[in-house]
Amino acid sequence: MRYGIHRPASEKKSKYVHEKTPADCMLMLRWGDSRLQQCDAKADKAPLSIMDACTIMHQHPYDEVKVTARAMCMNTIPWQNSRHSMPTPMYRAYDQVHRVTSAPLYVHRVTSAPLVGRTYSRLQVEFSTRLVRLHAPLWLIASQSNTVTPVRPSRSDPTCALNSDTDDMPSVEYHGCTIACIISFTSFLCLIFAKLHSRAEKPLPPGPRRSPLIGNLFNAPRARKPWVAFRHLMQTYGDIVYLEVLGRRMLLLGNPSDILEFLDKRSSITSDRAYSPLISLAGQAYNFGFMPYGQWWRRHRRMFWQQFHPGVVSRYWPIQKSRTHDFLVKLLEQPTSCQKLIRYCFSTTALKVVYNVDIDDVQDTRPSGKYTFVNYPVISQAGGGCTTLWSDPLGIIEEIFVGLREVTISVQFILESFPFVQHLPTWTPGIGKFLKQISRSRITNEHLIAREFNEARARAEINDAEDPSVVTLMLHRLAQTTSSDGDARDEEEVIAKDVAGVAMEASTDTTFSTAEGFFVAMSLHPEVQQKARAELDLIVGPHRLPDFSDRDSLVYINAIVKESLRWHNVLPLGISHNTTEDTELHGYHIPASTAVVPNIWACMHDPRFYPEPERFNPDRFIRDGQLDRGALDPSDFAFGFGRRICPGRHFAEAGLFIAIASVLLLHVFEIVPPLDEDGRPVNT
Numbered sequence: 001m002r003y004g005i006h007r008p009a010s011e012k013k014s015k016y017v018h019e020k021t022p023a024d025c026m027l028m029l030r031w032g033d034s035r036l037q038q039c040d041a042k043a044d045k046a047p048l049s050i051m052d053a054c055t056i057m058h059q060h061p062y063d064e065v066k067v068t069a070r071a072m073c074m075n076t077i078p079w080q081n082s083r084h085s086m087p088t089p090m091y092r093a094y095d096q097v098h099r100v101t102s103a104p105l106y107v108h109r110v111t112s113a114p115l116v117g118r119t120y121s122r123l124q125v126e127f128s129t130r131l132v133r134l135h136a137p138l139w140l141i142a143s144q145s146n147t148v149t150p151v152r153p154s155r156s157d158p159t160c161a162l163n164s165d166t167d168d169m170p171s172v173e174y175h176g177c178t179i180a181c182i183i184s185f186t187s188f189l190c191l192i193f194a195k196l197h198s199r200a201e202k203p204l205p206p207g208p209r210r211s212p213l214i215g216n217l218f219n220a221p222r223a224r225k226p227w228v229a230f231r232h233l234m235q236t237y238g239d240i241v242y243l244e245v246l247g248r249r250m251l252l253l254g255n256p257s258d259i260l261e262f263l264d265k266r267s268s269i270t271s272d273r274a275y276s277p278l279i280s281l282a283g284q285a286y287n288f289g290f291m292p293y294g295q296w297w298r299r300h301r302r303m304f305w306q307q308f309h310p311g312v313v314s315r316y317w318p319i320q321k322s323r324t325h326d327f328l329v330k331l332l333e334q335p336t337s338c339q340k341l342i343r344y345c346f347s348t349t350a351l352k353v354v355y356n357v358d359i360d361d362v363q364d365t366r367p368s369g370k371y372t373f374v375n376y377p378v379i380s381q382a383g384g385g386c387t388t389l390w391s392d393p394l395g396i397i398e399e400i401f402v403g404l405r406e407v408t409i410s411v412q413f414i415l416e417s418f419p420f421v422q423h424l425p426t427w428t429p430g431i432g433k434f435l436k437q438i439s440r441s442r443i444t445n446e447h448l449i450a451r452e453f454n455e456a457r458a459r460a461e462i463n464d465a466e467d468p469s470v471v472t473l474m475l476h477r478l479a480q481t482t483s484s485d486g487d488a489r490d491e492e493e494v495i496a497k498d499v500a501g502v503a504m505e506a507s508t509d510t511t512f513s514t515a516e517g518f519f520v521a522m523s524l525h526p527e528v529q530q531k532a533r534a535e536l537d538l539i540v541g542p543h544r545l546p547d548f549s550d551r552d553s554l555v556y557i558n559a560i561v562k563e564s565l566r567w568h569n570v571l572p573l574g575i576s577h578n579t580t581e582d583t584e585l586h587g588y589h590i591p592a593s594t595a596v597v598p599n600i601w602a603c604m605h606d607p608r609f610y611p612e613p614e615r616f617n618p619d620r621f622i623r624d625g626q627l628d629r630g631a632l633d634p635s636d637f638a639f640g641f642g643r644r645i646c647p648g649r650h651f652a653e654a655g656l657f658i659a660i661a662s663v664l665l666l667h668v669f670e671i672v673p674p675l676d677e678d679g680r681p682v683n684t
């Protein structure tokens with residue numbers, strides 16, 4: 001029985017196949033177990049692309065089909081171009097080959113597909129297998145360099161694939177020393193393909209069923225607490241969940257050991273950040289926390305670290321202490337403004353530490369214009385996060401934060417999947433208002449950072465070495481180390497400006513949100529306040545305020561700091577990392593460019609590690625009167641992971657320690673829940 005594949009005249013020639021492609025492709029059809037039939041597609045002068053082959057296989061009701069689509073391989077389709085028309089698994093396979101060889105690949109290769117159920121996924125598996133067995137690369141090189149003559153397959157040819165189930169390559173004639181090159185190159189590629197093959201066999205992690213095109217769009221949480229929605233997914237699918245939303249891959253991790261294994265131990269391939277148009281839209285392009293993993297990020301991080309590593313943060317302790325004392329005085333005067341004053345305390349500390357700016361009053365006027373200290377809640381994953389900006393027009397700031405609050409995961413996905421959305425006019429229904437507000441945020445951000453840096457630099461130039469601010473220290477260091485090369489110096493200054501901006505912004509909302517959580521916890525747990533005071537009375541006594549020198553002795557206060565970080569996570573999903581290579585986790589294949597989202601909140605509220613997780617209980621970190629080294633330490637999670645771990649954590653923990661110890665020591669404060677209209681405590 002003979003089958004010929006005659007393409008109807010009306011059928012368009014594949015747009016992927018180049019006119020000059022040698023058309024010596026063939027199609028082998030296997031009918032039943034033993035009857036082999038063949039068709040030489042060259043007769044039709046219609047070379048098949050792999051997609052054509054797939055279509056044919058898909059359309060023909062054979063038990064098993066083997067397709068050898070050879071000569072259209074090279075110089076026909078750059079693999080990238082075929083991305084949108086390929087079944088995803090096949091595209092991935094090409095993608096992998098491309099990554100490993102880092103060479104332009106024009107490979108459309110031999111495939112074999114027992115069409116069980118006639119699905120492409122079956123095809124993909126066979127495809128990888130056969131790449132290894134068939135030495136496909138040899139054939140490709142040979143046909144390109146013309147040093148190997150392909151022998152047209154025929155049933156009588158013993159080397160021909162048609163005559164055996166093993167599908168060996170057709171026989172070839174070699175010329176001169178190219179043999180050695182070909183053999184070694186082939187072995188190299190075989191190794192690569194073998195590796196790919198082993199990867200391809202691993203399944204993706206479990207997750208909800210993906211719909212065509214949109215993937216898991218409807219599984220992506222739209223609620224304000226995505227970390228809770230993600231935990232629900234994990235309860236269904238396990239601690240490792242894979243989602244794809246509009247073509248973007250996402251891996252959710254909900255188990256402490258998996259998170260540490262993947263993001264800490266393998267941080268060399270999991271420290272990238274995904275690009276999002278939101279970053280520049282919101283004026284955060286300067287923020288190295290969102291920069292991709294690479295030299296520019298590294299230079300920023302290095303300069304930041306020089307100012308905040310554990311060996312130097314003690315130089316900011318006096319500022320942290322004096323700002324805390326100022327906070328206590330103000331709290332005594334205005335006890336009902338507690339929340340506003342907490343923000344004031346941490347924001348003024350940051351401004352002083354970074355720019356050497358003094359603000360002594362909640363309403364402050366500076367000579368250069370009217371500035372109002374304003375507090376507005378800003379987007380924070382915990383919903384309770386806030387930021388404080390030191391800026392001119394109060395109305396604009398409010399507008400900005402209204403805009404930022406609108407940045408939900410859905411908006412993020414839409415912008416990332418359809419970047420053109422950012423260029424839509426601001427009157428566009430639905431998204432226009434958001435775009436307007438976010439663009440105001442950007443302008444203010446850029447203005448603020450440039451202005452504060454320039455003013456601090458001017459002050460640093462006239463001032464003396466008394467000023468320990470981050471900007472001054474960075475500028476001094478630059479003056480000593482930067483070469484006379486003007487461009488290099490300019491670049492270093494840009495980095496210094498960025499670093500100062502990040503230090504100011506990143507250190508305010510995170511720390512005061514944690515402190516706010518602490519106040520809420522204290523209002524709910526008077527017994528914790530009592531225990532803390534007993535310790536403070538014993539160690540510090542009634543005649544002075546706590547100091548950093550008391551830190552090691554104040555075990556219960558340290559446990560409160562840990563419990564505050566655990567109980568109220570300011571970044572419950574951290575900042576997602578991106579993989580830069582294909583890898584695997586617990587037998588699952590994790591493709592490159594997957595956003596890895598650690599559900600820190602889920603870990604910190606997992607009853608397996610923290611019994612009664614909703615209860616604020618510092619004792620869970622104490623054993624035999626000492627901090628329990630065996631307990632899962634929230635600091636190892638709340639500050640992120642690997643090479644991206646929060647570089648401001650030592651500064652943050654010091655600030656939290658001194659604020660918490662000082663507030664609790666003063667017996668004049670009793671932190672209680674707010675009262676409702678009838679005078680009953682409101683249980684938050």
Ligand code: HEM
Pocket residue numbers: 288289290301304308502503506507508510511514570571574575576577637638639640641642643644645646647648649651652
């Ligand atoms: C309680 C306070 C804080 C918490 C809970 C916190 C948490 C985090 C987290 C979860 C990350 C993401 C890490 C990752 O990608 O895995 C991060 C990054 C970062 N944090 Fe913090 N942070 C706090 C305070 C601070 C402070 C005080 C500063 C500055 C002085 C700061 C500066 C940064 C910077 C610059 C990054 C970006 C690091 C990078 O991408 O390389 N943070 N923080």
